[in-house]
Amino acid sequence: MIRGRGVEKRYGRKRVLRGVDISVPRGGFAVVTGPNGSGKTTLLRLLAGLALPTRGDLLVDTDRSHIGYLAHEPLVYRELTAVENLDLYGRLYRIPERRERIGMLLERFSLWDARAERVATYSRGMTQRLALCRALLHEPDLLVLDEPYSALDEDGAALLDHELESLAGQQTLVVATHDPERMAALESSRLALA
Amino acid sequence: MGLALVLALIVAPEDADQGVSQRIFYIHVPIALTAYFCFGLGAVKALLLLWRGDERYDLESYVAIHQGTIFGALTLITGAIWAKASWGVWWTWSSNQLVLFLVLFLFYCAYFMLRFSLEEGPRRARSSAVYALFGVALIPVSFLAIRLAEDFIHPTVFTREGPQMSGSMFATFVVSWGAVTLLAYVLYRVELAGKRLDADLRELREALQ
Amino acid sequence: MTYVADVLALTRKDLRVELRGRDTLPAMLLFVLSTLVVFHFAIPDDAGDNAAYGLLWVAIVFTALLGLARAWVPEQEHGVLDGLVLAPCDRSAIWLGKTLATLVFLLAAQAVALPAFVLFFEPLDATAIAGVLLADIGICAVGSLLSAMAAASRARELLLPLLVLPLSIPLIVGGVGAAVSPDGERFLLFLVLYDAVFAVLSWASFEYVVTE
Numbered sequence: 001m002i003r004g005r006g007v008e009k010r011y012g013r014k015r016v017l018r019g020v021d022i023s024v025p026r027g028g029f030a031v032v033t034g035p036n037g038s039g040k041t042t043l044l045r046l047l048a049g050l051a052l053p054t055r056g057d058l059l060v061d062t063d064r065s066h067i068g069y070l071a072h073e074p075l076v077y078r079e080l081t082a083v084e085n086l087d088l089y090g091r092l093y094r095i096p097e098r099r100e101r102i103g104m105l106l107e108r109f110s111l112w113d114a115r116a117e118r119v120a121t122y123s124r125g126m127t128q129r130l131a132l133c134r135a136l137l138h139e140p141d142l143l144v145l146d147e148p149y150s151a152l153d154e155d156g157a158a159l160l161d162h163e164l165e166s167l168a169g170q171q172t173l174v175v176a177t178h179d180p181e182r183m184a185a186l187e188s189s190r191l192a193l194a
Numbered sequence: 195m196g197l198a199l200v201l202a203l204i205v206a207p208e209d210a211d212q213g214v215s216q217r218i219f220y221i222h223v224p225i226a227l228t229a230y231f232c233f234g235l236g237a238v239k240a241l242l243l244l245w246r247g248d249e250r251y252d253l254e255s256y257v258a259i260h261q262g263t264i265f266g267a268l269t270l271i272t273g274a275i276w277a278k279a280s281w282g283v284w285w286t287w288s289s290n291q292l293v294l295f296l297v298l299f300l301f302y303c304a305y306f307m308l309r310f311s312l313e314e315g316p317r318r319a320r321s322s323a324v325y326a327l328f329g330v331a332l333i334p335v336s337f338l339a340i341r342l343a344e345d346f347i348h349p350t351v352f353t354r355e356g357p358q359m360s361g362s363m364f365a366t367f368v369v370s371w372g373a374v375t376l377l378a379y380v381l382y383r384v385e386l387a388g389k390r391l392d393a394d395l396r397e398l399r400e401a402l403q
Numbered sequence: 404m405t406y407v408a409d410v411l412a413l414t415r416k417d418l419r420v421e422l423r424g425r426d427t428l429p430a431m432l433l434f435v436l437s438t439l440v441v442f443h444f445a446i447p448d449d450a451g452d453n454a455a456y457g458l459l460w461v462a463i464v465f466t467a468l469l470g471l472a473r474a475w476v477p478e479q480e481h482g483v484l485d486g487l488v489l490a491p492c493d494r495s496a497i498w499l500g501k502t503l504a505t506l507v508f509l510l511a512a513q514a515v516a517l518p519a520f521v522l523f524f525e526p527l528d529a530t531a532i533a534g535v536l537l538a539d540i541g542i543c544a545v546g547s548l549l550s551a552m553a554a555a556s557r558a559r560e561l562l563l564p565l566l567v568l569p570l571s572i573p574l575i576v577g578g579v580g581a582a583v584s585p586d587g588e589r590f591l592l593f594l595v596l597y598d599a600v601f602a603v604l605s606w607a608s609f610e611y612v613v614t615e
Contacts, residue, residue, distance in 0.1 A: 012314020013396050050485055051316070051615045052247070065491035075486030077477055079420045091412045092490035094405065118423070119481075127481075134486070244611050301569035308566060311558040316615040321552045324608040325566070328545075331600055332570060339573035342593055346453075346584050 006056035034193030040176040068140030074131035224371040232262030237330040240323035252319035413500025455524040471546040498609035534581025537594035
C-alpha cells in the first residue's frame with residue numbers, strides 16, 4: 001500500500017516534484033503519466049526508496065527486500081554476463097534456489113541463449129529484458145517500473161504485456177509511461193503529473 | 195576588539211625573551227583557537243544534518259567551515275609573521291601548529307572543491323557533511339602525526355614552553371580571545387543571514403512564476 | 404554471517420570484473436614501476452639513503468589513487484550503484500566489498516613494486532613492510548568512500564586526489580617512520596589507530612553518501 005500527501009522533492013533550488021498526492025491500495029495498478037521533466041522518475045525513485053521526499057508525507061508499507069524497481073538504466077554490470085549479474089543480486093536478496101529462479105526468468109525473457117555473454121555485447125532490447133529479470137528476480141510485492149516498454153521490440157513488448165497481466169491484481173504495481181493506453185485494461189488508477 | 199588591540203599592543207608587559215614580536219601571540223593564538231572552534235561547529239552541524247536530515251544544517255555547517263577556513267588562513271599569515279619576527283624566516287616546519295594549519299587549510303580547500311563540483315541537493319549536503327566529520331577526526335590524528343614526524347624529520351629546535359604568562363598577559367589573552375570569537379560569531383551570523391535571504395528570495399521568485 | 408557473505412560476493416564480483424576488463428591492475432603496476440625508475444633520476448646521489456623511503460611512499464600513495472579513481476567506474480555505467488543500494492543488504496557492505504577489492508589490487512601492485520624497490524634502492528625490514536600493509540588498509544578504507552563521493556561530482560578524477568591527499572599525510576608519516584625510525588613500532592601503533600578511526604568513520608558514513 002502506498003499513501004503520499006503533498007510529496008515534494010527539491011534538488012537545491014530546483015523543485016522537481018511539487019505537492020503530489022498518491023494513493024495505491026495493495027494489489028492496485030497505478031499508471032503515472034506526464035510530459036518529460038514532470039517528475040515521473042523522481043516520484044518512482046521516492047517510491048523505490050532511493051530518495052526521501054523534501055516535504056510531505058510518503059508511506060510505502062513494503063520492506064526494501066520486497067520492492068522491485070526497473071529504472072531508466074538497466075542497473076546491471078556491463079562486464080558481467082546475465083547469469084553473473086542475476087546471481088550477484090540473487091545473493092544480495094537472499095533468494096532460495098536462485099539458480100532455478102534465474103534460469104526460469106532467463107527462459108521466460110528469451111535470454112537463455114545469451115546467458116553466458118557479457119551485457120556489453122547485448123542490444124538495448126536485450127539489456128532491457130535483463131533489467132526486467134533483475135526487477136522481478138526476488139518476486140517483489142511492490143513493483144515500480146519506469147518506462148518498461150522503452151527499447152523493447154514487438155516480441156519483447158508482448159512478453160511484458162503477458163507478464164504484467166499475470167502480475168496485475170496480485171502484486172502492487174506502479175508504472176510510469178508515455179503510452180498509458182497500452183495498460184488501460186489493467187490499470188486501477190491513474191496519476192497525471194504536470 | 196579595539197580594547198583587545200590596545201591591551202595587546204600597549205598594556206601587556208613585554209616578553210623577556212621575544213620582545214615586541216611576542217605581542218602577535220595575542221592575535222595569533224585566539225585566531226587559531228577560533229578556527230578550531232569553527233571547524234568543530236561545522237562538524238556538529240554536519241552531524242545534525244546526517245542525524246535529523248534537516249537541510250538547514252547544511253548551510254550552517256558550510257558557513258561555519260567557511261569562517262573556519264578564513265580564520266585558518268589568518269592563522270597561517272599571522273604565524274608566518276611571528277616566525278619571521280622571532281626566527282627570521284617566513285616559514286618553519288618546526289612549528290607544529292603552523293604545519294597542522296597548513297594540512298587543515300588544504301583539507302578544507304578540498305571541502306570547497308567537493309561542494310562546488312556536486313549538484314546542489316541532498317547528496318551534496320550529505321557528502322559535504324561526511325567530509326566535514328572527517329575533518330574533525332583529522333585534526334587530532336594529524337596533530338599526533340606531526341608530533342611523531344619530528345622524530346625523523348628533524349630534532350626539535352624550538353620549544354614553545356616559554357615562561358609562564360603573568361596575570362596581565364593572561365587577561366590580555368582572554369580579552370583578545372573573546373574579541374576574536376565575537377568577531378567570528380558576527381561574521382558567521384552575517385554570512386548565514388545573507389545566504390538565507392538569497393535562498394528565500396529565490397523561492398519567492400519561483401513561487402511567483 | 405550474511406553480512407560477510409554479502410561483502411565477499413561484492414568483492415568477488417569486483418575481482419571478476421577486473422579480470423575480464425583488465426582496466427586497473429596493469430595500469431597500477433606499470434605506474435608504480437615507472438615511478439620508481441623516475442625516482443632514480445630524481446634523487447641526487449648525495450641525497451642520503453632515507454630519501455628513497457620517502458619517495459617509495461609517494462609512489463604508494465599515487466598508485467593507490469590511480470586504483471581508487473577507477474574503483475566505482477563499473478558501478479557508474481548502467482547505474483549499478485542504485486541497484487546495489489536498493490538491495491536489502493546493509494549499505495556499508497557495499498563499501499567494505501569495494502575497500503577489500505581495492506586493497507587486493509594495491510597489494511598485487513606492491514607484490515611487484517616492493518621487491519623492485521629493494522632491487523633498485525634500499526632494503527626493507529619487517530617493520531617497514533608492516534607499515535606498508537597497515538597504510539594500505541587506511542588509504543583503501545578512506546579512499547573508497549571518498550571515491551564514491553567524487554564519482555557523483557562533475558570533476559571526478561580531478562577531485563579525488565585533492566580529497567585524499569590531506570587525509571593521507573598521517574599515513575605517510577606512519578609509513579616513513581616505520582621504515583626509517585629505530586623505534587618503528589610506535590609508528591605501526593599510530594597506523595593502527597588511524598586505520599581504526601577512519602575505517603569506522605567511513606563504514607558508518609557510506610550509507611549517507613549513496614542515498615539522497
